[in-house]
Amino acid sequence: MNPVSNETILIVGHGSREDSGNQEIRDFTEQWRARRPDWRIELCFIEFAPPEMNAALLSAARGSRRVMVVPLILNAAGHVKMEIPEAIEQARAVCPQTEILLAPHLTACDPILAILKRGLRKAMNALDMPDPTTTGVVVLGRGSSDRGANGEMAKMARWLLEEGDHELVDLAFTGITWPRLEKVVQRQVLLGVRQVVVLPYYLYTGTLMQRIHRQVEHLRGQYPQLRFACGEHFGFEAEIFELMDQRVTDLRAGVPDSRLPCDGCTYRIIAHDLGHGHSHAHTHDHAAAPAHDHAHDHAHHEGQPA
Incomplete structure (x- = not known):
């Protein structure tokens, strides 16, 4: 059998x-x-x-x-x-x-980190490979009332920072907890970034992925001096x-x-x-x-x- x-x-x-x-x-x-x-x-x-x-x-x-x-x-x-x-x-x-x-x-594990790193490389290519020290990165997830779930995302953001050349790798959430994407971008602007890469921490599409793309478009209008690149979900x-x-x-x-x-x-x-x-x-x-x-x-x- x-x-x-x-x-x-x-x-x-x-x-x-x-x-x-x-x-x-x-x-x-x-x-x-x-x-x-x-x-x-x-x-x-x-x-x-x-x-x-x-x-x-x-x-x-x-x-x-x-x-x-x-x-x-x-x-x-x-x-x-x-x-x-x-x-x-x-x-x-x-x-x-x-x-x-x-x-x-x-x-939160090395295979997920590999996906994030690949998404970051793709976004940097879309921006014509700017200086990573002037390019802020935002790992953007759903957010949870559970601190352990948020901590797993924080772990991934920290690993991404330690294994790359970007001086700013921040965490943001689309709901439930803080900070939100707009606030993180505002802080990065004050620190002198010239480009921002948004890396969604999502497996599949949905209303929140659609919202993220709308938010990035709004930020492009709000900060015309910045260049933005937004990644995609990574379920496949x-x-x-x-x-x-x-x-x-x-x-x-x-x-x-x-x-x-x-x-x-x-x-x-x-x-x-x-x-x-x-x-x-x-x-x-x-x-x-x-x-x-x-x-x-x-x-x-x-x-x-x-």
């Missing part, structure tokens, strides 16, 4: 209000299937698009002896830390005979497929083990005691949840489109 014939790999995407972003994730799934024809790869979304995560996970668990849940998500905030583990707990309760393993999200880069491959390989090898990343999270225990679940199948009452590092704000998108 084929050793993976009774195994399902379930991609979990965030989902977007803009269906073009959801379609890109569907396209990624098809491309990954083409790269791994012996794997059974399925797709679900946390919100905004079908198939819905809880139902898809139950379906996979009922039809497989082992399900490997692989989040196609950049940063670990509420969705990765709470909603995906809760969905897995529910599926384990219904299908105790099925082994369900959860892989880490994509994380080779490193993303390789990271997803590695997640599956690690789960099969038992690295990491099958424990949920938030099995012992006090916040989740308190939330359950208060009757505060996180499934998108029901109404969310955030007033009942205490403040915590894992605070879940449905406005954040963990590096995903909105």
Whole structure:
């Protein structure tokens, strides 16, 4: 028997209000299937698009002896830390005979850094290779109420600074937290930059990527003395497929083990005691949840489109 014939790999995407972003994730799934024809790869979304995560996970668990849940998500905030583990707990309760393993999200890592560095080189080429010491760089992400998720982006910005010649590599967010793009550009102008490269920290397109391009156009009008270059999202880069491959390989090898990343999270225990679940199948009452590092704000998108 084929050793993976009774195994399902379930991609979990965030989902977007803009269906073009959801379609890109569907396209990624098809491309990954083409790269791994012996794997059974399925797709679900946390919100905004079908198939819905809880139902898809139950379906996979009922039809497989082992399900490997692989989040196609950049940063670990509420969705990765709470909603995906809760969905897995529910599926384990219904299908105790099925082994369900959860892989880490994509994380801040060298493959993501390689994508950012390549995007920066492309933007510098578009600007005719100006002096990097007079060119500011802004890594621009969605922003989260979870400080750990924001910290992963800060790590990437710092690595980009340390491995390049740019003296200014700053972090900005399109929502939830600060600073915003306009403020960072204003500060860089005061420090004498002549060019600004905006590097979106997004996997796929969506309303927020569209907003970023509008913001950059507005900044071009606001600062006619500056030259701007804006990168693109990076969901189809080779490193993303390789990271997803590695997640599956690690789960099969038992690295990491099958424990949920938030099995012992006090916040989740308190939330359950208060009757505060996180499934998108029901109404969310955030007033009942205490403040915590894992605070879940449905406005954040963990590096995903909105």
